[in-house]
Amino acid sequence: MAKAKDLTLRAFVLGVLLIAVGAGRAQTIFSPSQTDLLGLAFADFIDNPEPDMAALQGLTAVGGDAVQVTFKTDFDINDNLYRVAMEAPVTADLTGLDAFSLTFSDPVVAPSGLPSMAAQLFVRSAGGAVFTGNGQAVSLGTEPITLSITPDQIISLGGDPTDITSFGVELFGGDEFLGGYDGAMATLSTSPEPPTLADTVLFSWENGGDLLGWDSTPIVAGAHSVAVRQGAVGSPAVGATDGNNALEITRHPTASSFEWGTAFSLDAFANTAPPVGDYNNDGGVDAADYTVWRDNLGSAFELPNRDPGESGEVGAGDYDAWAGNYGAVGGGPDPVVQAEIDTIVAALNDPDAYSIAFDVTVEDQFPRSNPDYLIIHLALAADGGPENAGDPFFQNDNGLVAGIGTGEPTTVELLLSQFNDVGGDSDTNGMSLSDVGIYDQTGYLTIHLATNMNVLADGNDVTITIDNFRVRSIVPEGAASAAPEPSGFVLAALGAAAIASLRSRSARRTA
Structure with missing residues (x-):
């Protein structure tokens, strides 16, 4: 199950395949220094009557760019969770920068017997309001996780990214019966400069109303409906960030905030x-x-x-x-469909592959209500191969969407290292996609998409658009300088036909 090493991306027939190579410069960020991190102090965000049991119990410098925090969480009766917050002054101007970032580095230690820990990053700008980059907490683990807030996110919430005055983190964890964390530890560090990335666009929905297979049977029927929002040359549709069209997903009212409602599926054995x-x-x-x-x-x-x-x-x-x-003869895989599967798997298994990214736009839903938060979850399902006891289901839950109701696109980036196999019956259960890759001879591949939002009291639909669905890969050092400028997209292949029929996830295939 080792990752494929020398797979060459082929032109494949899901609309248009574009490669935007090396944006000519590395992304730039602002990240607090170790001195800034040592200025963290307890911030009382909990609405309980005093005394407040949450506390920042200690700060210890680690190396030259990190600080280990020791803390205790307390139950917040209003939000119905255990948490603690800490904040420090900082002076930052994000003009010309991509994000304000902070890394939670190894290790993250929770007291024995308690559930996992989660965190969110926030900043304050002039005016004093808190602007969060993660509307719900991102789960922490033993692998480093970088949380970022973009200038656009700050602006969309009424803030000023040119005048950041403080930053902070909230840490979440505790148990209904065992209580909050006491003596838990997390290591915060200055974020490394992000790598220069190359984009391989898989879907941009430019072939009229063709859904390009994104109308496949979902895990939960009826939670979403999908269509192509079409624009024209010189008048692109709202939400179109790569061409004129975008995928429109309408989330219908359900009893649950979380629903797997949209799927893209390819099965090379479906019709043979x-x-x-x-x-x-x-x-x-x-x-x-x-x-x-x-x-x-x-x-x-x-x-x-x-x-x-x-x-x-x-x-x-x-x-x-x-x-x-x-x-x-017969019974073998459909060669056209198999080529499409192979191309996507090659992109994901490439040793330089970094993330899956896509642009999300949520317009003002007036006169309907806007959701308070929206998180997009993505999962990849494929054949586990003959040496695997089951089929993996790699899931990433960190697709928080900013700018809800603004009509401006924001990029959701899901690191491959944070796609974890949660299928339960495979040998790779609990391992990440970046560690083990996808079986390179799989005959089927399904991408599942879920929306997670608060259940709206008015019981109305919420419409979002997605475009520029792509795999991002790290450009090796020394190669970026030879790459064209970001406006110079290289046309790698034009799609000839799309697989349009509904395809359900098939039984496990073996080579």
Whole structure:
């Protein structure tokens, strides 16, 4: 299950494939220094009556750019969770920068017996309001996680990214019966400069109303409806960030805030039937099938791909069916669909692959209510391969959407290292996509998309658009300087046809 190393991306037929190579410069960020981090102090965000049991219990410098914080969480009766907040002054101007970032680095330690820890980053700008970059907390683990707030996110919430006056973090964790964390630790550090990235666009929905397979059967039917929001040259649709069209997803009212409601699926075996007489099920009728017939003659053995007109014991009629179809082939994967699967898997398994990203736009839903928060969850399902006991289900829950109701696109970036196998029955359960990759001979691939938002009291739909769905890869050092400017998109391939029929997730395939 090692990641594929030398897979070459091929042109594939899901609309337009574009490669935006090396944006000519590395992304730039502002991140607090170790001195800034040592200025963190307890911030009382909990609405409980005093005394407040939450506390910042200690700050310890680690190396030259990190600080280990020790803390205690308390139950917040209004938000119904355990948390603690801490804040420090800082002077930052994000003009010309991509984000305000902070990294939660290894280790993250929770007291024994308590559930996992989560965190969110916030900043204050002139005026004093708190602007969060993560509307719900991102789960922390043993791997470093960088949280970022972009200038656009700050502006969309009424802040001023040119005048950041303080920053802070909220840490969440505790248990209904065991209580809050006491003596928990997390290590905060200055974020490293993000790598220069190259984009491989997989979907941009430019072929009229073609959904490009994003109308496949979802895990939960009825939670979403999908359509292509179409624009025109010189008048792109709202939400279109790569061309003129975008995928429109309408989230319908449900009892649950979280719903898997949209799916893209490719199954190379969905419409391929093996020929009659292929008794060893290898895709062709040949001498090997005669051997299977001979070895089971007169028995009740159930011949694979038997003539429907035959029944009972294996007999002369089965021989006639084999002889009449000798040389027939079929039953293998559809080569066009398999090529599409191989291309996506190659992009994800590339050793330099970094993330899946897409642009999300949420217009003002007036006269309907805007959701208070929106998180997009993505999962990848594929064949686990013959050496895996089950099929992996790699899930990433960190797709917080900013700018709700503004009509301005924001980029959701989901790190491949944070796609974890939660399928439960595979040998890779609990491992990340970046660690193990996707089985490179899988015959099916499904991308599941879920929306998570507060259940609106008015019970109305919420409409969002998604565009520029892409895999981002790290450009090796030394290669970025030779890359064209970001406006110089290289046309790598034009799609010829899209797979449009509904395809459900198939049974596990083995090579």
